[in-house]
Amino acid sequence: MQSWRNSTGGIIDRSRHLSFTFDGKRLSGHPGDTLASALLANGIHLVGRSFKYHRPRGIVGSGVEEPNALVRLGKGGSVEPNARATTTELFDGLVASSQNRWPSLAFDVGALNSVASGLIPAGFYYKTFMWPAKAWTFYERFIRRAAGLGQAPEEPDPDVYEKRYAHCDVLVVGAGPAGLQAARAAARSGARVIVADEQAVPGGSLLGEHVTLDGVAGQEWPDSVRAELESMSDVTLLTRTTVVGYYNHNFLVAVERVTDHLPAGESALPRQRLWKIRARHVVLATGAIERPLVFPGNDLPGVMLASAVRAFANRWGVRCGARAVVFTNNDSAYRSAIDAADCGIHVTTIVDCRAAPRGRLVEEAHSRGIDMMAGSAIAGVEGRKRVRGVAISSLDESAPAALRKECDLVMMSGGWNPTVHLASQSGTRLAWDESLATFVPGDAATHQTSAGAAAGTFGLVECLRSGALAGTEAAARTGFDGEAPAVPEVEGDTGDGALDLEAFWHRPASPRDGKAFHDLQNDVTTADVALATRENYVSVEHFKRYTTTGMGTDQGKTSGVNGLAILASLRGEAIPAVGHTTYRPFYTPVTIGALAGIETNGDLYDPVRKTPMHTWHEKNGAHFEDVGQWKRPYCYPRAGETVDEAVQRETLAARTSIGILDASTLGKIDIQGADAAEFLDRIYTNMFSTLKVGRCRYGLMCRDDGMVFDDGVTARIAENRFLMSTTTGGASTVLNWLEEWLQTEWTDLEVYCTSVTTHWAAIAVAGPKSRALVSELTRADLSAEAFPFMAWRDADIAGIAGRIFRISFSGETGFELHVPASYGLALWRNLMTAGEKYGITAYGTEAMHVLRAEKGFIIAGQDTDGTTTPHDLGMSWIVSKKKKDFLGMRGLSRPDTLREDRKQLVGLLADDSAVVIPEGAHVSPQPAARPPVPMEGWVSSSYMSPNCGRSIALALVRRGHDRIGEEVAIPLENGIVRARIVKPVFFDEEGARLRG
């Protein structure tokens, strides 16, 4: 039974019932309810336990500001912790439970913390658990369990999320009276407009008002504006959408809760959608949040914001209590008191800090028989899990002792704080407004206007006017002129006029009166502020972190200004002098899934790049390795074969019959232009201008510091055209490098670089039978005389127009075949079929690595580490002495690069030929010295070589070139491996196979 629900009033659909559970108890509400309004309609105030002291807590607000009523929603992987009951739309089947209590909400063991609160003041964790140092890991387990709020779900998130970009001339944040007027103004001018509002329907504060606008009920007027906006093609109205972040250059991020308000499985749409909006001008119509008052016992369930009680009454037809006492320092609480009384709550007393409140509202309250106690304050609240009464005392010290009033509801109002979070995030400085006793946006830091309550204008008529002006101005700033829409004729109590506020921050009280909280979510009391001040944490940023004021999921929406004010009064300074902490994104918590979007789908996490032959590799059992974004076959294990065995088989086959490798991933850059040859002479350490058309040359490129950067074979295609190849991983870096020099330093050169990496499929065919096989597929003469090592030619290969390169990274007689990519698979299959009689074997990257290591060919990035010069690699032959200049030439003449004790590339042979030394192992002198063992170098490549019949390794060793033949030690975890330094070539040193 919803015994606290009125039979009329509000904008809920009483004809339909929604069933939901809270802590397992079955309850009912209506469409239009939030979880909070439905709980209150059922008389439930106690909804959670507090963060630190586990004190009983109830619903305080009616919207996004709620610090207490954080619940856990859903089940399994869809669980959402810390959801605000006040912003959770009710749906049939909603499952909610309270948090931070054990074993139950009514009886919570953790509440013992409250008894022991003297031991856990602000910053206690900085002071206790410090000794012995090692014990922290022990304490931490218990502290982690005792602290905190909700628990994160442990299963994978089953929901789907979406992200999108959006662009507009004017973004209006908030669709309350000011926002709707602004949107209307901007939209009518023809600007592209996006309006975002966090609630299910537009209207904001109007949804809780009893007024008429141009004769239309205030709760219905937003619908007419909505209809107008939705009829315009370039206007997007987003409801259930919270703008959470405001970044540079008017880039804002919003989260749209697309299906959170629907029962699971009812919609195929994503759960949430993240909007990344670029707006030319932003209107911030974000409203204001009522400020609580700080007094002892102000955290007991039943102590609520006055405006929240009013909203629950007017919008949801819910009475938050039977007997209410109002506590205020300004006029707006009188409106709440009057509406609460009209709703059927017996409002007995208004306790007003002001000495002599007067005016129309005061008289109206008086006429309803509400007692007035001016110049007074609530000194304490009675009750254990719900308010049972309050103690009221005069602020005049000489007055008699406290007076007790029975009540089950306290409505408090300490004034209003404009919602300046987004303005502050954007860099707009906040200014102190003395009459409102709060911060308002100062001069906008970017193309931005604050309007309505967000700008400190609280009356309805003023909000409507300010919104219309802001929207018109915003549109005009983006080039769309229009007239401001007329302000609707408003009838009823509009709340215009001064709040007549008298600041009341706190009253010094003795501990016996109970705790007075300024931050409910983080359990921070005035005593904690006092402690921080005593311990000199008086800078506002230190104060925040020491006391945890304003942290947590609500980010201080209700606590911020009160905390600062109390700090200022204890420091004896003005609030503006104390300043405020920085507002940062996000305004409200954002689910990680929304930030990930569809990329939570594993296939979309990062692009997987595939070669034209990928499907063949998959079908033939390739074991893939990631090389950048590429998937490359590592090896092709056969049934019953281990990865190591497959690599050995493939390596052997390439030297005994034919090996075939998919080399399509190697970078290929087409370089053309009148100065192409000169350009390459500057890029590579060796000479390319002397290369003949039809021939290839291996080149090494250095950065300007002389360190090896990339390598590869470059072919001269025509007088002014070259085809450069790069390493797979280096392809885009090299192209950027070339473009950087062309565009910033050598602008006089006429050279154009175009990536053709994926235009060509490339297949390396290597081994003693390779010439026989390739000759079967082409009419070209491939004899060593007609087509020598390092030549290339155009050719038809299996009927496909392509190129054949006589190059080899394996050290075998080899050919690299290039055909247009879409024919790559066809050619590969042709080769496999034709090569069957020769025992053709597909080999992967690991066999390729072993083959090249047998020959001592380096891999840039494996045998070099950015501190390796060509000389260090024993490749002085590739550094031209004839050229006037090339990249790295000066770097190579620096004293450091000329040092004789640099690490140099050598071969290593373990004494035990069966031992493969781990790559990365350190090389130390032999015999092994006592610690500290000098580090003489490290192993860069190491394999078992089937062709050498033993293990081989490459290493960079200090002064290595002079140490050939020397014995060294490789200290490993489980012993020392002894090895001998040798020349870095283990197979066919003369290169007869390569050239044969």
Place this chain on the structure above:
Amino acid sequence: MAEHWQRQSPLTHLGLSAHDKNETSAASLVMAELRFLAKVTLRGRIPGESVRTALGVSLPGEPNTVMTGNNLSALWLGPDEWLIVGPPDAERAMTGQLAKALPGTAVVDVTEGRTTIRTRGPMVLDILAMGCPLDLHPRAFGPGRCAQSTLGRSPIILHQVDGAPLFDIHVERSQADYLWTWLETAGRPYGVAVEAVTAPPAWRRPAPRRYPGAFPPFAPSPSRQPTRGATVPARSVPSS
């Protein structure tokens, strides 16, 4: 010998088959692969008229715009860079013509480096907005506009073909699989269909100039591959 059917686009292996008309008209996003479109990159300082004479399409001078003509589209990619897109198998004739007409200009056949995903449908703008940071609103983009951008995590060249709107997405070959999956996933909650697209007519060189001495007469090179069919079916060829 390699047979024509062995030519494989990067999406061939997905075995895509076209949906029927009812499905494509109900879908929010309709996708097709335009396979083997000829693509040639032009780099250099190029005299305005020379390309029109050689190919029958002018080069756009305005950044991020496209000129069309003689079944070709010329996309502005940079101050000295254009991409010319034509019907399948035109690349050899196009590069031949350009090389003759524009000595000293870098002409590179990049046909095989990308494939093209054609997208349309009532939600195509929304779905592209899920991964492309550009403003594609008609006031900011529109038919005849092109841009180099990203979609999801793939670099793309985007070309708005008409106001329907219809977009051609030229995507790097090795990432085509990823991007197709990305589009399918992004569009899934709203309905995605695959359609077959009729290939544009084969490309012919422009009519020779009437006055003598303009350019040498055009002689088509011998066809590299067997003649292709008239349509590009969106369904796959069975792979062996």
